[in-house]
Amino acid sequence: MPKKNGNAALLHGACKPIIAQVDQKKGGVNTVIMTNFKCDQNEVPTQSANGSTVPLVDTRRVDPEVGAYDPFQHRKLDHPTSDLDTLVHLLKGSLGSGILAMPLAFSHAGLFVGLICTFAIGIICTYCVHILVKSAHTLSRRMKVPCLGFAEVAEAAFLAGPKAFHQWAKFAKAMINLFLVIDLLGCCCVYIVFVAKNFKQVVDFYTATEYHYDLRIYMAALLPLLICINLIRNLKYLSPLSMVANVLVAIGLGVTFYYVFTGLPSVSSRPAFASFSTLPGFFGTAIFALEGIGVVMPLENNMKTPSHFIGCPGVLNTGMAFVVSLYAITGFFGYLKYGEATEIGSITLNLPEEEPLAQSVKLMIAVAIFFTYALQFYVPMEIIWKSVKNNFEKKTLAEYGIRVSLVVITVLLAILIPNLGGFISLVGAVCLSMLGLIFPAIIDLVTNYEDPGLGRFQWRLWKNMFLIGFGLLGFVTGTYVSIQEIIKG
Numbered sequence: 331m332p333k334k335n336g337n338a339a340l341l342h343g344a345c346k347p348i349i350a351q352v353d354q355k356k357g358g359v360n361t362v363i364m365t366n367f368k369c370d371q372n373e374v375p376t377q378s379a380n381g382s383t384v385p386l387v388d389t390r391r392v393d394p395e396v397g398a399y400d401p402f403q404h405r406k407l408d409h410p411t412s413d414l415d416t417l418v419h420l421l422k423g424s425l426g427s428g429i430l431a432m433p434l435a436f437s438h439a440g441l442f443v444g445l446i447c448t449f450a451i452g453i454i455c456t457y458c459v460h461i462l463v464k465s466a467h468t469l470s471r472r473m474k475v476p477c478l479g480f481a482e483v484a485e486a487a488f489l490a491g492p493k494a495f496h497q498w499a500k501f502a503k504a505m506i507n508l509f510l511v512i513d514l515l516g517c518c519c520v521y522i523v524f525v526a527k528n529f530k531q532v533v534d535f536y537t538a539t540e541y542h543y544d545l546r547i548y549m550a551a552l553l554p555l556l557i558c559i560n561l562i563r564n565l566k567y568l569s570p571l572s573m574v575a576n577v578l579v580a581i582g583l584g585v586t587f588y589y590v591f592t593g594l595p596s597v598s599s600r601p602a603f604a605s606f607s608t609l610p611g612f613f614g615t616a617i618f619a620l621e622g623i624g625v626v627m628p629l630e631n632n633m634k635t636p637s638h639f640i641g642c643p644g645v646l647n648t649g650m651a652f653v654v655s656l657y658a659i660t661g662f663f664g665y666l667k668y669g670e671a672t673e674i675g676s677i678t679l680n681l682p683e684e685e686p687l688a689q690s691v692k693l694m695i696a697v698a699i700f701f702t703y704a705l706q707f708y709v710p711m712e713i714i715w716k717s718v719k720n721n722f723e724k725k726t727l728a729e730y731g732i733r734v735s736l737v738v739i740t741v742l743l744a745i746l747i748p749n750l751g752g753f754i755s756l757v758g759a760v761c762l763s764m765l766g767l768i769f770p771a772i773i774d775l776v777t778n779y780e781d782p783g784l785g786r787f788q789w790r791l792w793k794n795m796f797l798i799g800f801g802l803l804g805f806v807t808g809t810y811v812s813i814q815e816i817i818k819g
Contacts, residue, residue: 401470402636405477410634413645419629420649422576425656428619429583430524430695431754432657433664433672433680435615440603444612445662451616452654455766456646458797459626462770463640465777466627477631480765481506484773491776506769507717511710513761515740520753521703522549522556522744524676528696535683546745552700553741559704560711560737561730568708571701578698582678585691589681590660590667600666610807611755611815617766617804618758619657676750711736752815759808767801 411419436444466478469486478486481503488499526548534542562568604612626646630639639645665672668680678695681688714736715729722728747753771794778784784791 399471399474401467401474401476405631405636407632407634411629411632412634413638416629416633416639417645417649420625420645421653422572423625423629424620424649424653425579428615428754429657429660430586430676430678431615431751432619432661433668433677434751434754435612435619436661436665437670437672438604438608438610438615439612441597441600441662441665442602443604443609444665445658447612448616448620448658448661449654451613452620452650452657454797454800455617455620456650456654458767458770459646459650460640461774463626463630463646465770465773466630467636468777478627479631480510480627483627484769487773487776491779495776502772506765507713509761509764509769511713513757513765514706514710515736516753516757516761517706518703518740519744519747520750520757521699521706522552522741523748523750523753525552525696525700525703526744526748527676527750528678528692531679531683532689532692535689545748549741549745549748553738555700556703556737556741557734559701560707560733562704563729563733565708568704572705575698575701575705578694582691582695582698585687586677586681587660589688590663590677594663594667597666600669608811610759610804610811611751613763613804614755614757614759614808614812615751616657616661616758617762617808618754620654707736707740747816749816752812755808756812756816759805759812763801763805763808767804768798771795771797771801 432448435448438444439447462480462483465487466483469483469490470476470478472490473486475486484506485499485503488495488502523545526545530543530545530548559571630636633639633645640647660677664677664680668677671680678692681691683689711733715732718732719725719729744753775791775794778790
């Protein structure tokens with residue numbers, strides 16, 4: 331007892347214990363230095379050095395999934411978004427003009443096969459977003475960076491993976507940026523055709539036959555307006571247009587559903603399955619409508635609580651469950667109501683022409699999609715401008731020139747391919763199968779190849795090979811069918 335009390339007095343007394351340490355820098359084992367130590371509240375010795383204390387024993391609890399570096403704690407966000415804000419933005423990013431094309435997708439698959447396939451593709455797309463975000467979290471910890479974008483995740487995965495993959499890091503980043511640009515500019519082309527078709531149908535109904543101009547004339551007439559709106563470089567000034575577009579789309583969808591659910595025919599009036607030859611067209615159109623992977627990483631990177639994004643139920647699961655269900659309802663009942671007439675590409679074009687309310691919906695949706703063009707155009711323009719801006723001395727003039735050139739290119743492409751249904755299917759098959767299915771699977775495979783490995787029976791390899799194979803099958807068959815449809819049109 332006295333000895334124990336003496337040790338306690340030594341530890342807690344005014345006199346600090348002297349502990350000998352070997353100084354490797356000044357002569358190795360024969361040289362020792364004397365260091366003062368004190369005890370913290372848990373009686374764990376901590377070294378005093380320059381006014382700070384460094385624990386000899388790290389008493390912090392470390393989450394094994396997070397590791398020593400927690401990227402979420404290092405994110406410096408001026409205006410982080412809440413879970414609800416992120417959910418709203420996810421819905422805005424996923425609920426685009428593609429929902430109006432879902433009846434077209436169902437016409438390629440059949441009533442009940444289309445319903446089953448919509449939920450199947452929705453689940454697969456959601457899972458691919460899950461593995462992409464998980465890979466981003468893993469790579470952020472390994473690279474010790476707070477957050478990563480989509481293309482940066484691919485680059486980091488190849489750099490952190492086996493040495494043989496390191497040389498492909500820049501290529502992987504460039505490919506994702508390339509497909510993002512093609513995808514978003516392709517969507518802009520789809521928007522041009524969509525707006526022109528809706529305006530033409532309204533004008534044709536209220537004018538004499540001699541004023542029924544070709545669809546391409548309407549597209550060309552949109553060019554000056556599109557150039558003006560896309561000269562706005564600050565995203566802040568485009569936000570009011572986004573709000574207007576959201577309101578118009580909400581009203582337009584509400585009225586569209588009113589017409590769809592009025593006088594529905596019997597379910598037996600539509601085929602449960604269309605044909606195997608048209609099924610790839612369903613894949614392209616459905617994945618165009620469902621895939622919003624381009625907005626995922628920016629949304630997750632701006633969250634106040636990023637761990638809630640892919641949790642259970644999580645923001646992603648909640649948002650995608652709502653989106654997939656709404657798309658399935660629209661496709662199922664839209665095809666049930668209008669049948670093969672939905673092949674014209676947008677359900678708004680099926681609304682009765684003799685009713686002013688229905689005509690107003692076409693105009694509202696057309697104006698909303700016109701405004702959405704500017705928002706959709708902003709992202710590819712940013713990617714392109716960041717890669718080329720250092721080549722110009724007069725940067726402002728060069729940026730305006732690139733903006734005008736890209737708008738002109740999208741209008742020319744839309745004029746050359748006015749087949750809305752085929753265009754939608756082609757963009758979905760080419761770009762979104764790569765971005766939404768193939769690239770996330772490759773990133774997941776490379777990220778986990780060495781740590782934690784491929785798993786028992788190499789299940790991680792087979793799982794990702796299935797996703798890559800599914801994406802390639804949709805890519806090849808969807809592209810072939812879409813090009814055929816465009817040529818016929």
